Amino acid sequence: MAVLVRLTSIYERVGFDVSTGLNPTHVYGEPVAPFTYLLKDGEIWKAAAGIAVQELYFLEALAEAWQPRHVLIVGNAFGWSAVAMAMIFPRARILAIDAAASEGIDLTNRIAANEGLDNLLAVQASSPGDIAQLAASHAHQTAWDLLFIDGEHSKEQAAVDFAAIRPHADPEALWLFHDAISFSYLDAVERLGEKSGLVFQPLWRTPSGIAALVPQSLVTSVAPVLHAFAGSEQAFRHMRRLGRFGAGERLLSGLRCPEI
Ligand SMILES: C[S@@+](CC[C@H](N)C(=O)[O-])C[C@H]1O[C@@H](n2cnc3c(N)ncnc32)[C@H](O)[C@@H]1O
Numbered sequence: 001m002a003v004l005v006r007l008t009s010i011y012e013r014v015g016f017d018v019s020t021g022l023n024p025t026h027v028y029g030e031p032v033a034p035f036t037y038l039l040k041d042g043e044i045w046k047a048a049a050g051i052a053v054q055e056l057y058f059l060e061a062l063a064e065a066w067q068p069r070h071v072l073i074v075g076n077a078f079g080w081s082a083v084a085m086a087m088i089f090p091r092a093r094i095l096a097i098d099a100a101a102s103e104g105i106d107l108t109n110r111i112a113a114n115e116g117l118d119n120l121l122a123v124q125a126s127s128p129g130d131i132a133q134l135a136a137s138h139a140h141q142t143a144w145d146l147l148f149i150d151g152e153h154s155k156e157q158a159a160v161d162f163a164a165i166r167p168h169a170d171p172e173a174l175w176l177f178h179d180a181i182s183f184s185y186l187d188a189v190e191r192l193g194e195k196s197g198l199v200f201q202p203l204w205r206t207p208s209g210i211a212a213l214v215p216q217s218l219v220t221s222v223a224p225v226l227h228a229f230a231g232s233e234q235a236f237r238h239m240r241r242l243g244r245f246g247a248g249e250r251l252l253s254g255l256r257c258p259e260i
Pocket of ligand 1: 048049050051073074075076077078079080081082097098099100125126127128150151152
């Protein structure tokens with residue numbers, strides 16, 4: 001079953017209404033509409049957003065090409081990406097951390113227990129400060145080989161997270177930096193790739209603009225998946241020009257938020 005079907009059902013069963021995958025033009029241009037929010041009693045529960053539907057689909061496609069053994073997620077919020085990855089990568093262990101003392105950690109662990117996801121653990125911890133300790137307690141046998149970096153989104157933090165985690169990660173790990181385009185830190189991820197011999201690939205077709213750093217050993221197996229969620233930079237830049245100079249505006253004028 002598609003992970004979106006299972007995920008939405010899980011969060012609804014614990015009492016949330018879920019908003020995800022909306023088209024911004026349907027909600028007065030709200031740019032965060034594609035991302036995931038939980039609602040309780042008609043209000044957004046916690047400000048942080050979970051990954052978008054297309055990003056779940058990307059992870060599912062990735063799982064068909066390659067299965068990690070140990071995933072570290074920096075930035076858990078309410079566990080949307082962590083629960084998803086526990087189901088998408090059933091043979092991997094998933095450790096999700098969040099700096100906030102939050103009900104999100106408890107919620108994630110409760111869902112893991114309810115759903116029999118014994119490969120998932122969420123803990124309150126911060127990157128970079130707690131990484132060495134976490135590696136000693138959780139990654140001494142199996143190094144992290146998929147890093148999903150989705151905490152504070154900035155050039156500086158990308159470098160700090162990478163420097164803290166890399167010594168404890170598998171040298172052949174795949175790195176995914178969420179929001180690299182939306183938060184303008186694509187160039188910082190590219191520099192990390194250059195310095196460490198990892199292949200840099202922005203995923204233009206993901207709503208947040210995920211940036212991947214890929215070890216040479218994985219390039220052949222994951223390239224078709226990355227390409228499907230990247231396309232060409234030329235096509236992406238063409239659409240940006242359309243948006244910037246108005247052709248897209250004319251094209252979309254008939255699709256403005258309808259009165260309903
Ligand atoms: C965008 S949300 C994560 C969403 C989550 N990955 C998902 O898709 O379901 C970002 C989270 O990162 C946490 N965070 C920010 N800086 C952090 C850090 N340095 N270490 C750990 N967590 C951090 C915030 O508390 C927030 O809950």
